Amino acid sequence: VADCIGLYRLVDGKTVNGKPTWRNTRLLDKWLAWNGSTAWNVQSESNLGKTKGWLQLLDKGCAYPSQSKVVWEAWDGGEWVKQAELQCAVASLEDLPAPAALMIESPKIDSEANGCLGLYALVQGRIVNGKPVWRHTGRPNRWLSFNGDNAWNAQSEANLGKSRGWLQLLDSNVSTPDLSKTQWEAWDGSNWVRQDACTCVSVDTAQLPPPPLIELAGPPIAGNAGACLGSYRLADRDVNGRPAFQKTDREDRWLAFNGDNAWNAQSAASLGEKKGWIQLLDSVPTPDQSSIGWEAWIESKWQAQPRLQCIATHDPPLPCSELLVVSTKPPPVAKVQEMPPLIKRSDSELLEDANKDAAKDAAKGGAGGAGGGNGG
Numbered sequence: 495v496a497d498c499i500g501l502y503r504l505v506d507g508k509t510v511n512g513k514p515t516w517r518n519t520r521l522l523d524k525w526l527a528w529n530g531s532t533a534w535n536v537q538s539e540s541n542l543g544k545t546k547g548w549l550q551l552l553d554k555g556c557a558y559p560s561q562s563k564v565v566w567e568a569w570d571g572g573e574w575v576k577q578a579e580l581q582c583a584v585a586s587l588e589d590l591p592a593p594a595a596l597m598i599e600s601p602k603i604d605s606e607a608n609g610c611l612g613l614y615a616l617v618q619g620r621i622v623n624g625k626p627v628w629r630h631t632g633r634p635n636r637w638l639s640f641n642g643d644n645a646w647n648a649q650s651e652a653n654l655g656k657s658r659g660w661l662q663l664l665d666s667n668v669s670t671p672d673l674s675k676t677q678w679e680a681w682d683g684s685n686w687v688r689q690d691a692c693t694c695v696s697v698d699t700a701q702l703p704p705p706p707l708i709e710l711a712g713p714p715i716a717g718n719a720g721a722c723l724g725s726y727r728l729a730d731r732d733v734n735g736r737p738a739f740q741k742t743d744r745e746d747r748w749l750a751f752n753g754d755n756a757w758n759a760q761s762a763a764s765l766g767e768k769k770g771w772i773q774l775l776d777s778v779p780t781p782d783q784s785s786i787g788w789e790a791w792i793e794s795k796w797q798a799q800p801r802l803q804c805i806a807t808h809d810p811p812l813p814c815s816e817l818l819v820v821s822t823k824p825p826p827v828a829k830v831q832e833m834p835p836l837i838k839r840s841d842s843e844l845l846e847d848a849n850k851d852a853a854k855d856a857a858k859g860g861a862g863g864a865g866g867g868n869g870g
Contacts, residue, residue, distance in 0.1 A: 495548050495549065495568045495569070495570075497521055497524065498518075498524055498536040498548050498549050499580075500518055500519065500520055500521070500524075501518070501519045501520070501585060501589060501590060501591070502516035502517060502518055502519065502524075502525075502526045503516060503517055503519050503590065504516050505517050510525075510527040510528060510530075510542055510543040511527070511528045511529065511530035511543050512528070512530075513527070513528040513557075514558070515527040515528075515542070519590060519591055520591065520776075520785070520786075521776075521777065522539075522698065522699065522700075523538050523539050523777070524536060524537075524538070525537055525538070525539055525542050526559065526582075527542055527543055528543070529543060529544060529545045529546075529547075529550075530543060530545075531545060532545065532552060532554065533545070533550040533551055533552045533553070533554075534550065534551040534553070534556075534559040534562075535547030535549065535550050535551075536548055536549035536550075547569070548568065548569055549566055549567070549568055549569075549577075549580070550566070550567050550569075550574065551564055551566050551567075551582070552564060552567070559582045560582050560583055560584050562582070565577065565578055565580075566580040566581075566582070568580070587669075587673055588669055590669075590670075590673075591785060592616055592626035592669075592670050593616065593670060593672060593696035593697075594615065594616045594699045594702070594778075594783045595613060595614065595615055595616070595696065595697045595698070595699050595701060595702050596613075596614045596616075596628050596638065596670075596671065596672055596694055596695070596696060596697070597612070597613050597614070597694070597695055597696075597697045597701075598610065598611050598612065598614065598638070598648065598661070598678075598692065598693070598694050599611060599692070599693050599695070600678075600689055600691050600692035600693070601691050603680050603689065603692075604682070605660070605680055605681065605682045605683060606660050606681070606683075607648070607660035607661050607680035607681060607682075609633060609636065609660070610630070610636050610648035610659075610660050610661050612630055612631070612632055612633070612636075613630070613631045613632070613697070613701060613702065614628035614629060614630050614631065614636075614638050615628060615629055615631050615702050615705075615782075615783075615806065616628050616783070617629050617805070617806070618782055618783070618784070618785060618803065618804070618805065619803045619805065620805075622639040622640060622654060622655040623639070623640045623641065623642035623655050624640070624642075625639070625640040625669065625670075626670065627639040627640075627654070629806075631702060631703055634651075635650055635651050636648060636649075636650065637649055637650070637651055637654050638671065639654055639655050640655070640666075641655060641656060641657045641658075641659075642655060642657075643657060643666070644657075644664055644666050645657070645662045645663055645664045645665070645666070646662065646663040646665065646671040646674075647659030647661065647662050647663075648660055648661035648662075659681070660680065660681050661678055661679070661680055661681075661689075661692070662678070662679050662681075662686065663676055663678050663679075663694070664676055664679070670696075671694045672694050672695050672696045674694070677689065677690055677692070678692040678693075678694070680692070699778065699779050699783055700779060702779065702780070702783070704728050704737035704779075704780050705728065705780065705782060705806035705807070706727065706728050707725055707726065707727055707728070707742075707806070707807045708725070708726050708739055708749070708780070708781065708782050708804055708805065708806055708807065709724070709725050709726075709803075709804070709805045709807050710722060710723050710724060710726070710749070710759065710772070710788075710802065710803075710804055711723065711802070711803050711804075711805060712788075712799060712801045712802035712803060713801055713802075715772075715790050715792070715799065715802075716792060717771070717791075717792060718771045718791075719759075719771040719772050719790035719791055719792060721744070721747070721771075722741075722747060722749075722759035722770075722771050722772045724741060724742065724743060725741070725742045725743070725807070726739035726740060726741050726742065726747075726748075726749045727739060727740055727741075727742050729748075733748075733750040733751060733765060733766040734750070734751045734752065734753035734766050735751070735753075736750070736751035736779065736780070737779075737780060738750040738751075738765070738766075745762070746761055746762045746763075747759065747760075747761065747762075748760055748761070748762060748765050749781065750765055750766050751766070751777070752766060752767060752768045752769075752770075753766060753768075754768065754777075755775060755776075755777060756768070756773045756774055756775045756776070756777075757773065757774040757776065757778075757781040757784075758770030758772065758773050758774075759771055759772035759773075770791070771790065771791050772788060772789070772790050772791070772799075772802075773788070773789050773791075773796065774786060774788050774789075774804070775789070780806075781804045782804045782805060782806040784804070787799065787800055787802070788802040788803075788804070790802070
């Protein structure tokens with residue numbers, strides 16, 4: 495029941511049994527919907543719209559659960575128990591946590607800005623100019639951040655947080671760009687051009703691809719839990735229906751979902767079980783998406799680790815020695831022909847040849863003179 499308490503966001507365009515429905519902003523399997531007959535229920539997605547759930551509000555007369563004065567009830571496993579202190583109230587959009595996934599969509603833009611369209615993942619724990627930041631899932635060098643002054647920008651990592659980029663949203667009043675009604679603009683190389691069809695919306699985290707690398711980073715931890723800190727690479731297998739990550743420097747250390755309620759840093763022998771030295775009590779698709787604090791097993795009990803973070807990372811660039819060099823072929827070498835051997839001749843033979851050449855020249859000269867006269 496404790497997991498049912500929190501913020502629920504209206505799902506635009508979705509009705510259940512003819513009434514609007516809301517989804518938990520943190521645990522996406524938790525829904526608030528009308529069961530079609532007697533009550534509003536907080537329930538799982540598989541029971542959406544059915545007379546099942548963990549919480550119920552027996553009020554057929556209210557249009558929305560926030561309007562009711564009826565006392566909520568919680569299922570304790572055997573019966574419904576009234577919860578006098580439980581309330582459902584309207585919340586401000588500013589109370590919403592930053593969405594884990596944002597999609598920037600638009601028809602093709604004829605500039606570099608087109609490369610900024612696509613899916614962005616929230617970088618947990620990172621703040622730029624006092625606001626959250628997102629990274630493109632397909633192009634790691636594309637970021638979405640607030641510039642600290644007047645706009646949200648889709649920009650390169652080198653310009654992160656600066657008033658530069660290929661896309662901009664001139665709205666400093668929203669806590670996240672998906673809440674804005676302002677139109678986006680694209681830089682065409684010389685001017686900002688309004689993009690009426692460009693949108694930025696929050697999307698289901700199920701659309702996010704698992705990161706190729708994640709880092710468990712934080713202060714040193716005593717015992718076996720400390721050996722679980724470091725980098726984990728996405729494995730080519732799933733565990734309990736979720737991606738699994740194997741430690742890059744220790745093949746016997748894994749980070750996997752336990753099939754129920756938590757992610758665990760654990761041994762290979764305990765893979766997928768409710769065992770480990772570090773745990774995250776959150777059923778998010780991948781552990782880097784969670785905003786809940788981690789815990790470590792120290793001195794025979796779970797102890798909170800408020801400074802421990804799980805961050806999606808990317809492979810560093812290859813060192814120069816491992817890069818391929820592409821070059822033109824060397825020019826072909828010309829084949830050198832050998833000179834024929836010199837033929838030695840006697841002086842008398844040379845003199846005879848010289849006299850023959852002189853006689854030929856004299857004959858040619860006479861013919862040429864006659865021809866010249868005829869032509870004159």
